[in-house]
Amino acid sequence: MNSLESRPELHNSQPPKRGIQGLIEILSKETSETPSILMVDLDDTTIEAEKFLWSDGKYHRVFPETMAALMAINRSGVNLGVVTEQSFTQLEPMLTDVAQIAFGDNASPYDLFNGPVIGEGGGVGRRGNGKRQGELVIMSPPQARKDRGKMLEWLGANILRKNLSDAWGILSGVDPEIGTLVQLPDKAQGIATITLWEKGPNIVRDPTYVNRYNMVLAKVEQALKELGISSLETYETGVGSLRIVPRGMNKARTLGLLAGVGSFNRHNMVFAGDGLNDVRLARELKANGGGVIAVGNAVPELSQIADYSAKNSSGLGFAEAISQIFPQQYEESLNDLHKRGLGLAE
Numbered sequence: 001m002n003s004l005e006s007r008p009e010l011h012n013s014q015p016p017k018r019g020i021q022g023l024i025e026i027l028s029k030e031t032s033e034t035p036s037i038l039m040v041d042l043d044d045t046t047i048e049a050e051k052f053l054w055s056d057g058k059y060h061r062v063f064p065e066t067m068a069a070l071m072a073i074n075r076s077g078v079n080l081g082v083v084t085e086q087s088f089t090q091l092e093p094m095l096t097d098v099a100q101i102a103f104g105d106n107a108s109p110y111d112l113f114n115g116p117v118i119g120e121g122g123g124v125g126r127r128g129n130g131k132r133q134g135e136l137v138i139m140s141p142p143q144a145r146k147d148r149g150k151m152l153e154w155l156g157a158n159i160l161r162k163n164l165s166d167a168w169g170i171l172s173g174v175d176p177e178i179g180t181l182v183q184l185p186d187k188a189q190g191i192a193t194i195t196l197w198e199k200g201p202n203i204v205r206d207p208t209y210v211n212r213y214n215m216v217l218a219k220v221e222q223a224l225k226e227l228g229i230s231s232l233e234t235y236e237t238g239v240g241s242l243r244i245v246p247r248g249m250n251k252a253r254t255l256g257l258l259a260g261v262g263s264f265n266r267h268n269m270v271f272a273g274d275g276l277n278d279v280r281l282a283r284e285l286k287a288n289g290g291g292v293i294a295v296g297n298a299v300p301e302l303s304q305i306a307d308y309s310a311k312n313s314s315g316l317g318f319a320e321a322i323s324q325i326f327p328q329q330y331e332e333s334l335n336d337l338h339k340r341g342l343g344l345a346e
Helices: 019-027 064-076 088-103 142-158 209-226 251-260 276-287 300-305 314-325 327-339
Strands: 037-040 079-083 117-119 124-126 136-138 194-198 232-236 241-246 269-273 291-294
Touching: 019 269, 019 291, 019 314, 064 079, 064 088, 064 314, 064 327, 079 251, 088 117, 117 251, 142 194, 142 209, 142 232, 142 241, 194 209, 209 232, 209 241, 251 276, 269 276, 276 291, 276 300, 291 300, 314 327
Parallel strands: 037 079, 037 269, 079 117, 269 291
Antiparallel strands: 117 124, 124 136, 194 241, 232 241
């Protein structure tokens, strides 16, 4: 069982920490064949949980400082990529919103995020340059997609809701006193994966929810076994989401496969993240010469690996790191936003 208490990513030996200067050196290794790439996680790393009213009269899930950091990466010539657990139905509207702050209302999300864009924890990617640019590539086997439908049907029948006006319910067989409420929102479902939302906070903020989340996890694991499904496995994120994914699929595996076919080289890649599901990716990236940034709210395992651990949380922590890696481009981006009258509403 992939519980929150059994954290296999944590090992005794840690790769050396390089600091900001080391991250600058990693991103300076660009060649014509292998461009430098800065990959980011979204939720709780660059994108905030809540929306903020900006001076343009719109609500955005990003701070101006974070926006300047993303723009600075683009200005530097380093490719900006994404690797997230979210489905493309969730992430593309978010990326579009951020890109349009940077470049105007007609901007495509991939004008800003011009590196690899990988969703569903490595299950789906966006095809790169060429005539088929923007095409989604599904990286899960047919049996897993078939079993995904079977598991969705089971979840739909076993989430017990008190009334139709409340999307939250209790999973059949889970004691509500020691478990937690769940829901299965359509907007969160992917092409290759299932996301079960769990009512509760990030375990970094409240470790007592480890046991509550694991109650749900145990019931889902039992259902997979009873349904005879071996093509899927679970991943508990610890931030209020349980993922049901094709067996063996994760962010680290997909990045490794893409690196193996020459899509990029991990020795000139830096990754910024926060969660337990980022630890394996971070460890493998560092083992292949890349670098890691942990924002201030990152789980301890990721902070131990990171070349730079920010003091600030989420987007402000990301901006803290990027402002030191690309100081000139960061200041230029802040000035650009200021000249355009863009920032948080007063």
